[in-house]
Amino acid sequence: xxxxxxxxxKDTASDCRVHIRIKESGGIKVKLKxxxxxxxxxxxxxxxxxxxxxxGIKNVMLDIEDxxxxxxxxxxxxxxxxxxxxxxxxxxxxxxxxxxxLYRVERDRPRRSRLYVPGDQPRLITNAGLYKPDAIILxxxxxxxxxxxxxxxxxxxxxxxxxxxxGTERMVRINQLPAGIEDLDxxxxxxxxxxxxxxxxxxxxxxxxxxxxxxxRTQHKIKxxxxxxxxxxxxxxxxxxxxxxxxxxxxVALTIGLEDFTADIGAERTLxxxxxxxxxxHVVLAARAAGIQPLDSVFSDVTDEEGLRASVLEAKxxxxxxxxxxxxxxxxxxxxxFAPGRKEIERAKKISLxxxxxxxxxxxxxxxxxxxxxxxxxxxxxxxxxxAVQNNQIPANWKEEHSDEGKK
Amino acid sequence: xxxxxxxAGRWIPAKINGKPAIPFQGVGKYKPxxxxxxxxxxxxxxxxxxxxxxxxxxxxALERAxxxxxxxxxxxxxxxxxxKVANQIFDTxxxxxxxxxxxxxxxxxxxxxxxxxxxxxxxxHYIEASLNGPMGEYCSRGRMKGQGVLRSHGCxxxxxQDGEVHIDIAVIAAxxxxxxxxxxxxxxKSACGLLGFALADSQYADKVIVVTDNLxxxxxxxxxxxxxxxxxxxxxxxxxxxxxxxxxxxxxxxxPARLLIAEYTARFIKEAGIMKDGFSFQAGAGGTALAFVLxxxxxxxxxxxxxxxxxxGSTKYLVELLEERLTDYILDGQTFDLDGVRSMRENPHHMxxxxxxxxxxxxxxxxxxxxxAVILGATEIDVNYNANVVTHSDGMLLHGMGxxxxxxFSNCTILAVPSFRDRIPVIVESVTTLCGPGxxxxxxxxxxxxAINPRRKDLLKALKGSTLPIKPIEEIKKEIERIxxxxxxxxxxxxxxxxxxxxxxxxxxxxxxxxxxx
Numbered sequence: 001x002x003x004x005x006x007x008x009x010k011d012t013a014s015d016c017r018v019h020i021r022i023k024e025s026g027g028i029k030v031k032l033k034x035x036x037x038x039x040x041x042x043x044x045x046x047x048x049x050x051x052x053x054x055x056g057i058k059n060v061m062l063d064i065e066d067x068x069x070x071x072x073x074x075x076x077x078x079x080x081x082x083x084x085x086x087x088x089x090x091x092x093x094x095x096x097x098x099x100x101x102l103y104r105v106e107r108d109r110p111r112r113s114r115l116y117v118p119g120d121q122p123r124l125i126t127n128a129g130l131y132k133p134d135a136i137i138l139x140x141x142x143x144x145x146x147x148x149x150x151x152x153x154x155x156x157x158x159x160x161x162x163x164x165x166x167g168t169e170r171m172v173r174i175n176q177l178p179a180g181i182e183d184l185d186x187x188x189x190x191x192x193x194x195x196x197x198x199x200x201x202x203x204x205x206x207x208x209x210x211x212x213x214x215x216x217r218t219q220h221k222i223k224x225x226x227x228x229x230x231x232x233x234x235x236x237x238x239x240x241x242x243x244x245x246x247x248x249x250x251x252v253a254l255t256i257g258l259e260d261f262t263a264d265i266g267a268e269r270t271l272x273x274x275x276x277x278x279x280x281x282h283v284v285l286a287a288r289a290a291g292i293q294p295l296d297s298v299f300s301d302v303t304d305e306e307g308l309r310a311s312v313l314e315a316k317x318x319x320x321x322x323x324x325x326x327x328x329x330x331x332x333x334x335x336x337x338f339a340p341g342r343k344e345i346e347r348a349k350k351i352s353l354x355x356x357x358x359x360x361x362x363x364x365x366x367x368x369x370x371x372x373x374x375x376x377x378x379x380x381x382x383x384x385x386x387x388a389v390q391n392n393q394i395p396a397n398w399k400e401e402h403s404d405e406g407k408k
Numbered sequence: 409x410x411x412x413x414x415x416a417g418r419w420i421p422a423k424i425n426g427k428p429a430i431p432f433q434g435v436g437k438y439k440p441x442x443x444x445x446x447x448x449x450x451x452x453x454x455x456x457x458x459x460x461x462x463x464x465x466x467x468x469a470l471e472r473a474x475x476x477x478x479x480x481x482x483x484x485x486x487x488x489x490x491x492k493v494a495n496q497i498f499d500t501x502x503x504x505x506x507x508x509x510x511x512x513x514x515x516x517x518x519x520x521x522x523x524x525x526x527x528x529x530x531x532x533h534y535i536e537a538s539l540n541g542p543m544g545e546y547c548s549r550g551r552m553k554g555q556g557v558l559r560s561h562g563c564x565x566x567x568x569q570d571g572e573v574h575i576d577i578a579v580i581a582a583x584x585x586x587x588x589x590x591x592x593x594x595x596x597k598s599a600c601g602l603l604g605f606a607l608a609d610s611q612y613a614d615k616v617i618v619v620t621d622n623l624x625x626x627x628x629x630x631x632x633x634x635x636x637x638x639x640x641x642x643x644x645x646x647x648x649x650x651x652x653x654x655x656x657x658x659x660x661x662x663x664p665a666r667l668l669i670a671e672y673t674a675r676f677i678k679e680a681g682i683m684k685d686g687f688s689f690q691a692g693a694g695g696t697a698l699a700f701v702l703x704x705x706x707x708x709x710x711x712x713x714x715x716x717x718x719x720x721g722s723t724k725y726l727v728e729l730l731e732e733r734l735t736d737y738i739l740d741g742q743t744f745d746l747d748g749v750r751s752m753r754e755n756p757h758h759m760x761x762x763x764x765x766x767x768x769x770x771x772x773x774x775x776x777x778x779x780x781a782v783i784l785g786a787t788e789i790d791v792n793y794n795a796n797v798v799t800h801s802d803g804m805l806l807h808g809m810g811x812x813x814x815x816x817f818s819n820c821t822i823l824a825v826p827s828f829r830d831r832i833p834v835i836v837e838s839v840t841t842l843c844g845p846g847x848x849x850x851x852x853x854x855x856x857x858x859a860i861n862p863r864r865k866d867l868l869k870a871l872k873g874s875t876l877p878i879k880p881i882e883e884i885k886k887e888i889e890r891i892x893x894x895x896x897x898x899x900x901x902x903x904x905x906x907x908x909x910x911x912x913x914x915x916x917x918x919x920x921x922x923x924x925x926x
């Protein structure tokens with residue numbers, strides 16, 4: 001009995017379509033039509049045959065139409081087609097994690113910009129790290145069409161392992177439960193830093209996801225923590241925001257999705273955003289009360305730079321620390337707009353230096369003028385200085401330069 | 409096949425199209441002696457005293473010009489993919505039963521695909537020019553009877569001047585002309601700005617035919633082409649398709665990776681200290697080059713710096729630099745959009761140039777070597793900074809060279825390219841076809857990093873401490889090979905079958921193109 005399936009997209013740059021037909025006899029046959037035939041035809045055929053061997057498939061007709069996809073995409077598409085045919089196969093065809101991706105991220109690292117990339121568009125995934133957002137979100141949810149979702153998981157898994165993320169935080173937005181639970185198998189053992197939980201309405205979803213993550217961490221001996229960011233996208237979620245924020249110690253931020261939120265409350269999304277003002281402020285309060293970062297929604301008009309700038313400044317004024325980006329061109333504007341002002345930086349420098357001075361003298365408490373510096377003030381100053389360094393506003397070694405100046 | 413390796417280590421056959429081929433000897437090494445060629449002596453007594461050289465049709469003009477088997481016919485490419493004249497010349501020749509013509513355009517475009525049928529039938533023997541798209545493929549598959557000879561704009565001018573190529577009949581499509589043959593590209597529905605690529609053809613061809621769809625009474629001013637060189641004038645309903653001649657809008661790239669390359673390039677020019685009062689640069693009309701101009705413009709405004717001149721191909725964005733007084737002049741070889749045409753027509757500081765002024769190897773100097781920085785593209789660049797601009801990594805001849813080789817003589821030659829396209833690496837071990845020697849290529853800017861040619865110690869020093877991602881070219885290559893799954897297999901070509909030769913600007917052969925196997 002022949003089994004057949006296909007995965008991937010035809011005539012889509014940097015992608016391929018794989019059609020597989022498992023047969024009773026005839027051996028392994030690969031039919032390839034590729035834009036890069038003369039350069040990589042042999043490599044593609046070799047890799048396809050190797051995968052068939054890996055999955056123990058002896059008789060098969062593999063039909064590959066390739067528009068110049070990268071190896072991690074080719075193997076993802078072939079595996080997706082194989083698993084569609086043979087759903088009980090559990091073995092995974094994966095390469096070692098790219099060594100430069102073996103970095104961890106801190107819990108409270110800046111998350112000014114998080115770039116959404118659809119999980120089924122390899123062309124956009126490959127270069128995402130180049131634009132240096134604070135985080136890249138490989139999306140399995142709304143930006144992937146429902147029939148593509150199961151295939152996108154393989155692309156996202158392979159991308160997490162193989163694509164150079166250039167030091168950014170690797171985030172994945174999973175699907176709503178229950179599909180979202182299955183998504184975790186494809187990301188937790190493969191180097192995800194942070195999981196975004198869409199349409200979060202109560203603490204149960206957060207807990208359920210965290211439990212599954214902990215199981216997978218134990219099973220796969222994953223040492224680093226995996227953080228969570230619940231996304232509030234409804235009236236109920238907004239009302240439960242604080243409960244959601246404190247539901248799990250691995251929560252690092254709380255964010256809001258305005259497209260679904262406005263639909264849920266029966267309002268229209270406007271540029272001015274009156275309809276979501278209260279909810280946004282509520283998310284800020286809930287996050288701050290829980291001691292995690294409040295992050296704002298995306299700004300959806302990629303051509304309107306001034307609108308984006310104004311929107312970020314407004315978000316900053318409400319207490320948000322980050323903004324979602326849907327195009328790499330938005331990242332620089334978001335970073336510039338979240339950048340601390342000159343006065344803020346100067347004050348933070350003074351605080352940091354005063355603290356160093358106090359520590360040198362063996363005192364844990366520092367003062368600026370006659371005022372004591374409280375721990376939250378120190379923390380805020382540190383955050384400002386870190387941001388200023390990231391924005392190239394001050395050099396990373398500003399303290400050395402400062403002391404050099406002192407010597408002159 | 410007889411042949412030997414040239415100074416760049418590429419094998420060159422002893423003959424191309426039956427004539428001895430001179431192997432490349434190194435940059436600036438080959439200096440032929442003798443006299444330049446000249447056109448036949450004519451007498452004004454043989455021409456109408458009233459100055460009216462209009463003949464009723466292209467066929468009549470070709471007949472009177474003495475069209476016969478084996479002649480060389482030249483055209484210009486200022487109409488780019490909108491040219492309607494070249495096809496009609498060979499359609500007419502076919503009707504006249506003429507065979508074995510050599511077409512010597514300043515460039516061919518996909519709109520000339522119908523000439524392939526004339527090559528199949530023997531009306532046209534072969535094309536001696538940059539071969540684009542379908543003609544490139546025709547040549548690469550070994551179907552063209554003669555061997556293609558690819559020259560840069562400056563090299564073409566040289567080949568006419570030193571007699572390497574003798575033009576029997578030049579047909580010059582002109583957006584505006586008078587009955588005497590004076591012509592320009594500034595006005596008329598087919599306005600293309602200028603006619604510089606046809607200059608040598610008008611001066612050196614045995615017979616010159618001007619074809620226009622906008623005949624005006626004498627005098628046609630300015631006369632970019634001088635009627636004193638012209639034998640016949642023909643009018644025609646449409647000499648071109650205006651939407652394909654100039655686009656009206658030139659599009660800036662929207663690809664984030666290319667924008668990043670453009671930004672790196674502008675920052676490089678700034679941080680290398682090239683961007684200072686009185687500087688000059690040239691960038692093409694590709695999406696990345698246009699974005700580069702916008703980034704550089706912001707830096708120039710911030711630093712209050714003005715250029716002395718910029719080199720065209722002009723676009724709206726260069727015209728804006730001129731109109732906002734961020735440059736004193738545009739020295740322009742071709743206009744790419746309507747703003748370029750308008751500016752050239754109206755602004756005396758927007759000057760038209762020709763391959764003679766800009767690029768000619770037999771000139772007493774040329775402008776290209778006086779430009780502070782030039783931003784160009786390439787299909788492949790190797791670890792020795794050699795570059796390819798005519799073939800793809802599968803060996804197929806698909807692009808023309810334009811003024812690319814000529815521009816390499818700038819003080820700082822920058823190739824701004826993506827590090828890979830789809831799965832195909834752009835930075836490779838050795839280029840498939842050598843078009844530009846690495847000693848002239850100073851900087852390679854990709855989205856993954858910037859490589860400075862180790863020969864340019866001054867640039868390396870100037871960029872020390874920069875936050876730009878400067879790294880050795882080998883490192884970029886290694887990174888791309890990891891992404892693409894190893895180095896690409898070499899192209900599958902028939903080394904016994906040379907389909908085209910790439911000339912260096914001086915007329916020596918720098919490399920050849922082989923037949924691609926089916």
